Amino acid sequence: MQRDLQFLLDMLQSAELILTYTAHCSKDEFVANVQLQDSVIRRLLVIAEATRQVSDTTRQALPNISWQEINGMRNRLVHEYNDIFQYLRAGYHVPIARPLTMTFAIGFGIAVALWGLSILIPPPWRFALWAIAMGIDFATPIVAGRSFQHVPPHMAHVSERLGLFTIIVLGESVVAVVRGISGQELGLFAGETGLLGLVIAFSLWWIYFDSVDASPLESYRQGRFLSGVIWLYTHLLFILRLAATGVGVYHLIFSDPALPVHTAERWLMSGALALCFLALGILHLITVSLGHPRQRTLIAAIRFGTAAFLLILAIAGTTLTPLVLMGMLAIVSGSQVGLDLLCKARA
Numbered sequence: 001m002q003r004d005l006q007f008l009l010d011m012l013q014s015a016e017l018i019l020t021y022t023a024h025c026s027k028d029e030f031v032a033n034v035q036l037q038d039s040v041i042r043r044l045l046v047i048a049e050a051t052r053q054v055s056d057t058t059r060q061a062l063p064n065i066s067w068q069e070i071n072g073m074r075n076r077l078v079h080e081y082n083d084i085f086q087y088l089r090a091g092y093h094v095p096i097a098r099p100l101t102m103t104f105a106i107g108f109g110i111a112v113a114l115w116g117l118s119i120l121i122p123p124p125w126r127f128a129l130w131a132i133a134m135g136i137d138f139a140t141p142i143v144a145g146r147s148f149q150h151v152p153p154h155m156a157h158v159s160e161r162l163g164l165f166t167i168i169v170l171g172e173s174v175v176a177v178v179r180g181i182s183g184q185e186l187g188l189f190a191g192e193t194g195l196l197g198l199v200i201a202f203s204l205w206w207i208y209f210d211s212v213d214a215s216p217l218e219s220y221r222q223g224r225f226l227s228g229v230i231w232l233y234t235h236l237l238f239i240l241r242l243a244a245t246g247v248g249v250y251h252l253i254f255s256d257p258a259l260p261v262h263t264a265e266r267w268l269m270s271g272a273l274a275l276c277f278l279a280l281g282i283l284h285l286i287t288v289s290l291g292h293p294r295q296r297t298l299i300a301a302i303r304f305g306t307a308a309f310l311l312i313l314a315i316a317g318t319t320l321t322p323l324v325l326m327g328m329l330a331i332v333s334g335s336q337v338g339l340d341l342l343c344k345a346r347a
Contacts, residue, residue, distance in 0.1 A: 004058040007050040014043040014050075018120065030113065037113045044116050070119065084109050100147035107140030142229055152220035153228070159214035162235050166208060169239050173201045173246030177253070189257040189323060196326040197249035200273065203333035204242065207280060207340060211299070216286045227286050238279035244272035252322045260319050270314035273329055277336070278307040295343065302339055306332060 018040050022030060030036060051070045059067050084105050091101030114133035118126045177197040216231035248269035255261065261269075281303030285296055310332065317325060 004054050007053050008058075010050045011047045014046045018043045022120075030117065037109070037116070041112065041116050044119060047119075084112065094151075097151045100144055100151055103144045103147060104140060107136055107143060111136040111140070138233070141232070145225060148220040148225050148228070149222070153217050155214040155217050158217060158232075162232075163209065166235075166239060166242070167205075169242045169246075170201055170205050173242060173249065174198065176246035176250040177201070190253055192323060193249070193253050193326050196323075196330040197253075199330040200245065200249070200326075200333045203330075203337050204245075204276060206337050208238075210340060212280070212283050212287055231283065231286055234279050234282045238276060238283070241272045241275040241279065244268060245276065248272055249326075252326060255322045257322055259321065261317070261322050261325050263318070266317055266320070266325065267314050269325065269329065270310050270317070273333070274307040274310035274314065277303045277310065281307065299340070299343060302336070306336060 021036060021039055021043075025033070025036065030040075048070050051065075051067055054067070059065070087101040087105040087108070091098040091105070094101075111133040114129050114136070118129040118133070121129055177194045214231075216227040219225060219227040248265065251265050252261065252269060255265065281300040284303060285300035287296065310329070313320075313325075313328065317328075320328070
């Protein structure tokens with residue numbers, strides 16, 4: 001208990017110092033003052049590190065403190081704050097990269113400042129600051145624009161990172177299926193639903209890794225960065241929907257097999273899978289290595305048509321039971337693998 005009191009005292013002292021630093025400072029002044037940002041962020045990190053050391057007993061005794069949010073903010077600040085110094089260091093040692101690294105340092109620096117400032121702002125305004133900071137994070141690479149021409153992204157590294165992240169999220173979808181099956185008695189319904197969920201996951205794995213590469217990033221070398229930006233940000237849509245698909249399978253495993261799927265769960269499953277195929281269609285449309293533009297267009301059209309069918313299924317499938325819905329989704333996903341193999345055989 002004495003140890004926890006010391007950590008709580010550290011948190012209180014740091015919070016008081018932050019209030020002192022920012023007492024007579026407007027938002028614009030805070031964003032423009034890098035030294036003040038450093039001081040505030042340093043104190044926020046002290047608070048966050050202290051929260052990690054406080055025992056669970058003390059956390060439960062103080063439920064009004066947002067322990068999880070503070071720790072999450074710490075992770076955000078540490079990673080982005082470290083990235084900013086890496087960009088500044090790279091710009092110092094590589095002059096040709098300076099316009100790009102300075103844009104990143106300024107954009108992400110402002111976002112970090114807003115993330116840190118949001119700890120001091122109560123909801124719902126805190127969420128507004130989160131939205132602004134997230135928007136700045138997403139907009140910064142776009143604003144950098146033609147600066148990428150002199151220092152384009154490393155194709156192998158970017159594709160390897162995104163591929164690894166996609167594997168992790170797909171793995172989480174498989175884990176969701178296993179967790180759902182293990183959470184109840186292994187009956188026929190749970191086993192069949194889980195198996196169909198695995199068919200969907202492995203179909204998405206095949207489609208993505210068999211036909212998506214980093215060829216759109218080559219456009220950065222010619223000063224045409226739009227294809228590269230679309231390729232990168234479409235991955236965000238794809239990965240988010242992958243995670244939602246895993247959650248949808250988990251919920252359906254625990255649903256009543258005799259009743260129609262609840263509207264929210266039907267939209268979660270069918271809508272998430274539809275957006276997965278929409279994202280894959282966009283990726284395939286701009287993936288140069290798929291060959292002739294006509295072939296890319298054909299493959300993308302198949303993905304878009306599949307996404308449209310899944311949305312219709314989400315809207316009209318009000319009478320579908322969980323097993324029927326999962327069966328239809330698995331057939332649709334598996335058929336995409338077959339169509340891909342057929343297209344490649346004829347190419």
